[in-house]
Amino acid sequence: MLRPLYCCLLRLHPSGFRTRFADEMLSIFDHAAGRAAAFRLLLDGFLSLARQWTLRPEFWHELSSAPQTASDGIPSFYTIDPFRPRAGAVIHGLVLSAAVFCLTCFAIKYSWIRVLHVRIPEVQFDSPRSIQSNAGREASEKAPVPPHSVGKQSIAIPSASVSAVKAPRYDLPASIAAQNSFVQSPTTGTPESQVSSGTQPAVEVAGQPRRGLLRAPVKPRDSQPSPLLSRSVSHQPQAQQMKPQNATSEDSPSAKLDAAQRQRVIEGAIAKVKVHYAYPDVAQKMADALLAYMNSGDDDSVTDGEAFADVLTKQMRDVSHDAHLIVVYSRDTIPAHSAGATREILAPYRKKLEQNNCYFEKVTILPHNIGYLKLNSFPDPSICQPTAKAAMASLNHADAIIFDLRDNTGGYPGMVTLIAAYLFDHPEYLYNPRDNTTQQSWTRSPVPGNRLADKPVYVLTSASTFSGAEQFSYDLKMLRRATLVGETTRGEAHAGSWHQIDDHFGISIPDTRPINPFSTADWEGTGVEPDVKVNAATALDTAEKLAEKKLQKK
Amino acid sequence: MKDDATSFLPLSPATLHILLSLAGDDLHGYAIMQEVARQSQGKYKLGPGTLYDNLQRLIQRQWVQELGRRPAGDDPRRRYYSLTSLGRGVLAAETARLAGVVREARLRLQMAKPRRA
Numbered sequence: 001m002l003r004p005l006y007c008c009l010l011r012l013h014p015s016g017f018r019t020r021f022a023d024e025m026l027s028i029f030d031h032a033a034g035r036a037a038a039f040r041l042l043l044d045g046f047l048s049l050a051r052q053w054t055l056r057p058e059f060w061h062e063l064s065s066a067p068q069t070a071s072d073g074i075p076s077f078y079t080i081d082p083f084r085p086r087a088g089a090v091i092h093g094l095v096l097s098a099a100v101f102c103l104t105c106f107a108i109k110y111s112w113i114r115v116l117h118v119r120i121p122e123v124q125f126d127s128p129r130s131i132q133s134n135a136g137r138e139a140s141e142k143a144p145v146p147p148h149s150v151g152k153q154s155i156a157i158p159s160a161s162v163s164a165v166k167a168p169r170y171d172l173p174a175s176i177a178a179q180n181s182f183v184q185s186p187t188t189g190t191p192e193s194q195v196s197s198g199t200q201p202a203v204e205v206a207g208q209p210r211r212g213l214l215r216a217p218v219k220p221r222d223s224q225p226s227p228l229l230s231r232s233v234s235h236q237p238q239a240q241q242m243k244p245q246n247a248t249s250e251d252s253p254s255a256k257l258d259a260a261q262r263q264r265v266i267e268g269a270i271a272k273v274k275v276h277y278a279y280p281d282v283a284q285k286m287a288d289a290l291l292a293y294m295n296s297g298d299d300d301s302v303t304d305g306e307a308f309a310d311v312l313t314k315q316m317r318d319v320s321h322d323a324h325l326i327v328v329y330s331r332d333t334i335p336a337h338s339a340g341a342t343r344e345i346l347a348p349y350r351k352k353l354e355q356n357n358c359y360f361e362k363v364t365i366l367p368h369n370i371g372y373l374k375l376n377s378f379p380d381p382s383i384c385q386p387t388a389k390a391a392m393a394s395l396n397h398a399d400a401i402i403f404d405l406r407d408n409t410g411g412y413p414g415m416v417t418l419i420a421a422y423l424f425d426h427p428e429y430l431y432n433p434r435d436n437t438t439q440q441s442w443t444r445s446p447v448p449g450n451r452l453a454d455k456p457v458y459v460l461t462s463a464s465t466f467s468g469a470e471q472f473s474y475d476l477k478m479l480r481r482a483t484l485v486g487e488t489t490r491g492e493a494h495a496g497s498w499h500q501i502d503d504h505f506g507i508s509i510p511d512t513r514p515i516n517p518f519s520t521a522d523w524e525g526t527g528v529e530p531d532v533k534v535n536a537a538t539a540l541d542t543a544e545k546l547a548e549k550k551l552q553k554k
Numbered sequence: 555m556k557d558d559a560t561s562f563l564p565l566s567p568a569t570l571h572i573l574l575s576l577a578g579d580d581l582h583g584y585a586i587m588q589e590v591a592r593q594s595q596g597k598y599k600l601g602p603g604t605l606y607d608n609l610q611r612l613i614q615r616q617w618v619q620e621l622g623r624r625p626a627g628d629d630p631r632r633r634y635y636s637l638t639s640l641g642r643g644v645l646a647a648e649t650a651r652l653a654g655v656v657r658e659a660r661l662r663l664q665m666a667k668p669r670r671a
Contacts, residue, residue, distance in 0.1 A: 021583075021606040023631040028584045028602045041602065048603025059610055 009045040014060040268501035305329040358384035371398030378411030410467025425453040457482035458543040462536035478518035484530035486539035493524035580636040617641030
């Protein structure tokens with residue numbers, strides 16, 4: 001009992017004293033006979049402890065000057081004097097370390113932004129108005145936006161389907177949206193209306209207004225391909241489904257290509273690809289291939305516009321292996337970009353959104369104060385911002401929030417950013433693989449009065465969660481802000497920009513490679529993997545249970 | 555060297571006894587304690603805390619050195635100490651000083667005796 005106490009006492013001595021004498025003192029303690037002697041030694045230990053710590057600071061660390069004799073021939077080793085920096089030096093070191101640490105953090109935080117060409121002041125301080133005008137200017141400088149791409153989204157709004165806004169224009173600012181005509185009235189939906197409105201053939205493509213996404217198939221049930229349009233994209237199921245309809249339209253006397261026309265189209269395609277394709281070397285190879293095919297007469301047998309577009313697409317893909325390079329043929333004349341599109345043309349879309357509450361299908365509070373938002377699109381924020389704000393405000397006092405994106409077919413990145421802003425207390429960068437522009441990629445967090453920034457978030461996904469909804473899921477997952485529950489999403493991320501070749505031909509060219517800050521691969525082709533993999537039908541129950549469990553833990 | 559030695563005088567009783575006990579033979583700590591008790595006929599008992607506190611300083615001043623060897627079969631925790639020549643010089647100086655003190659004291663006491671008597 002006393003011995004352990006004495007051991008403790010010895011251990012409390014300064015290290016210099018302890019290493020040199022503790023063992024020997026303990027051996028003396030072991031020699032002590034009787035309790036009284038042990039107590040005396042204990043008392044002596046206490047006194048020694050006090051003396052060493054108070055009166056002998058010079059012996060706190062091991063002595064090096066003490067000669068260790070080696071008279072018996074055993075080699076002994078000496079250590080250099082223990083070095084103790086001055087207090088001032090220690091403080092300087094601390095300050096310097098803190099400064100270096102802060103600098104490093106700062107560099108890490110902003111270095112990748114520079115890679116992405118983000119200009120922070122613009123992003124964070126521009127007023128919405130100025131962003132719009134910038135975007136508008138940019139758009140007008142760029143290649144004319146094909147009505148096609150716009151059409152895909154606006155067209156595909158059969159009144160029966162809630163998810164009708166199929167891959168709405170993915171990233172078009174409102175100002176551009178206004179300039180680009182919505183081809184077809186969702187309500188009338190007739191090809192004639194397109195024609196009469198003087199806008200383009202509605203290419204049945206999931207839409208990026210500006211970027212002219214020619215991929216992203218729209219669900220067949222929602223799509224009403226225009227008979228006026230023939231589409232050359234053959235690698236997609238939808239395209240095949242459209243063929244019969246398109247075939248009927250082939251009867252009309254339009255498309256018989258002669259050699260001169262073919263050459264003009266090929267040269268136009270080459271010019272566009274060389275200028276706009278992300279990889280100049282591959283662009284050159286494609287150009288060479290196209291010319292080689294033309295000169296060898298391989299193209300001579302093709303007189304049908306649609307088939308010719310297919311042939312060109314295939315010839316370029318054989319070289320580039322890039323599925324986003326697509327040549328499109330429209331039997332109808334593609335009008336040059338007209339800035340004449342107005343709010344009136346936007347009206348049907350707006351009306352549709354109003355009728356559907358901007359696709360905010362359900363906003364409610366579930367048991368245990370879990371907020372639930374079923375959102376079937378990310379609609380145009382210029383129209384639906386008030387709805388979105390109201391929806392988020394009604395969930396403001398929830399303890400957790402579930403976003404149901406199982407039927408969400410994507411939409412405007414602006415809306416993705418707008419809603420995500422409620423989930424952060426600081427501006428957060430949302431990666432959007434379709435665009436290098438970053439105006440809409442920073443959340444405007446914190447949202448005044450918002451209380452959801454630190455609440456648990458669950459996102460329900462399904463195999464048909466698509467496009468912008470995948471962006472929402474992907475970014476929240478990568479930022480570890482949400483738990484994804486459900487199925488792997490559909491996997492539509494990339495797109496090309498639309499470039500017009502002539503009155504009937506256009507080409508979609510992937511021209512940007514935004515750097516993904518999270519990983520090398522986004523969800524293109526693979527979809528976004530959920531954190532909790534369950535059948536989409538049971539995802540809500542699962543998420544509710546997860547949220548409940550999480551809230552109980554708190 | 556001589557000056558160095560005398561500058562530490564007078565020695566504290568503990569230091570004096572430790573040097574004295576090591577003057578005869580190389581000893582380990584416990585033996586020093588016993589030797590000190592023997593020299594003073596049990597009147598002065600040195601605790602290990604005091605002993606090692608003094609030894610620490612004596613080693614630093616190089617009056618005492620620690621020996622690397624120990625007799626076979628001894629407790630391996632024990633360390634043996636011996637006087638250095640410097641320590642021996644200090645002890646001699648202190649002894650001389652004490653001898654002077656004693657002589658002086660005796661002289662005074664003898665002078666005082668007749669007066670009392």
